[in-house]
Amino acid sequence: MPAVATPSSQSVAIRALRREDLDAVVAIDSAINRRPRQTYLKRRLDAALREPALHVQLAATDERGLAGYILARLTVGEFGRLHPGLRFEVVGVRQDVQGHGVGTKLMNALIDYAHRHGLADVRTAAAWNNLTMLRWLDSMGFVLAPNHIVDCAVEGGAYRPERDDAITLPEGNGPGKEIDYGAPQDNDFEKLARDTADVRSMAPADLAAIARIDREITGQDRAGYIKAKLSEAMHDSALRVSLCARLDGTIVGYLMARADVGDFGRTEPVAVIDTIGVDPEYAHRGVGHAMMSQLFANLGALQVERVETVVAPKDIALLGFLYDVGFTPSQRLAFVRYVER
Numbered sequence: 001m002p003a004v005a006t007p008s009s010q011s012v013a014i015r016a017l018r019r020e021d022l023d024a025v026v027a028i029d030s031a032i033n034r035r036p037r038q039t040y041l042k043r044r045l046d047a048a049l050r051e052p053a054l055h056v057q058l059a060a061t062d063e064r065g066l067a068g069y070i071l072a073r074l075t076v077g078e079f080g081r082l083h084p085g086l087r088f089e090v091v092g093v094r095q096d097v098q099g100h101g102v103g104t105k106l107m108n109a110l111i112d113y114a115h116r117h118g119l120a121d122v123r124t125a126a127a128w129n130n131l132t133m134l135r136w137l138d139s140m141g142f143v144l145a146p147n148h149i150v151d152c153a154v155e156g157g158a159y160r161p162e163r164d165d166a167i168t169l170p171e172g173n174g175p176g177k178e179i180d181y182g183a184p185q186d187n188d189f190e191k192l193a194r195d196t197a198d199v200r201s202m203a204p205a206d207l208a209a210i211a212r213i214d215r216e217i218t219g220q221d222r223a224g225y226i227k228a229k230l231s232e233a234m235h236d237s238a239l240r241v242s243l244c245a246r247l248d249g250t251i252v253g254y255l256m257a258r259a260d261v262g263d264f265g266r267t268e269p270v271a272v273i274d275t276i277g278v279d280p281e282y283a284h285r286g287v288g289h290a291m292m293s294q295l296f297a298n299l300g301a302l303q304v305e306r307v308e309t310v311v312a313p314k315d316i317a318l319l320g321f322l323y324d325v326g327f328t329p330s331q332r333l334a335f336v337r338y339v340e341r
Contacts, residue, residue, distance in 0.1 A: 157300020
């Protein structure tokens with residue numbers, strides 16, 4: 001019986017992923033993950049077509065059609081970062097050409113894109129026991145990133161006193177203009193944290209207020225980034241879970257999150273917090289706790305199983321706040337490949 005010829009990576013061409021590639025992408029993804037994720041993949045492709053400057057989606061093709069694909073998105077301010085990079089989220093290779101350099105060619109094209117656009121790095125995450133992915137990331141030049149990935153089980157939005165009980169602090173506690181997420185708090189058991197502020201779903205009209213708070217915190221005008229994240233919150237998520245908090249008739253805090261199935265090979269519903277901010281004038285008044293308490297209540301009703309975020313190593317205050325409300329180190333590891341200039 002004659003051997004079946006397998007295309008080499010030299011016969012594979014790289015181009016942008018197109019809308020008409022969706023069925024082939026779903027077929028490859030289903031063969032890899034043993035379950036269809038058409039809704040997730042269609043949403044990711046639609047997002048890239050709607051805002052092409054914020055997404056990089058590449059296809060590898062051979063004489064049989066689509067041989068593989070890689071999906072990434074631009075990061076600017078997520079997780080406390082100030083420099084743009086790429087977050088690589090999904091890669092897939094058709095089974096008959098796996099092990100023949102298609103994935104390598106896709107990754108090299110992604111790195112080349114980052115280099116040509118002046119992006120600092122490409123980041124991703126993987127479970128510590130996904131040995132196949134870990135070996136591939138190593139071969140692609142990725143190293144462990146310094147960031148901390150932390151997560152927390154939603155448990156149906158079950159009550160946790162450290163997260164859900166309201167807090168009270170003396171007026172003026174802590175230095176001015178500093179958001180001390182990790183400060184010790186007194187408990188007020190007569191009401192829940194989410195009752196101390198008017199916490200509701202984020203809306204497009206909130207953009208100016210969110211950009212103002214972000215400017216107060218970072219000292220930079222990132223209105224473009226905030227606008228893109230708000231658009232993503234409205235359109236590019238299976239579940240809309242981003243929140244704003246109001247006190248004294250004005251927006252004083254925001255939490256940008258997305259809930260979906262698919263990023264980094266996940267198959268269970270997971271919410272990812274991209275950023276959280278509190279107006280410095282309203283620090284130490286329980287705004288962060290109020291938003292987090294409402295987030296878990298909403299996610300419990302939506303049957304989302306876990307919440308995850310990434311924290312920069314120098315952001316000790318935010319890390320302390322997250323640990324205080326129930327987050328713990330994740331079983332997923334953060335990786336980065338730095339782009340040579």
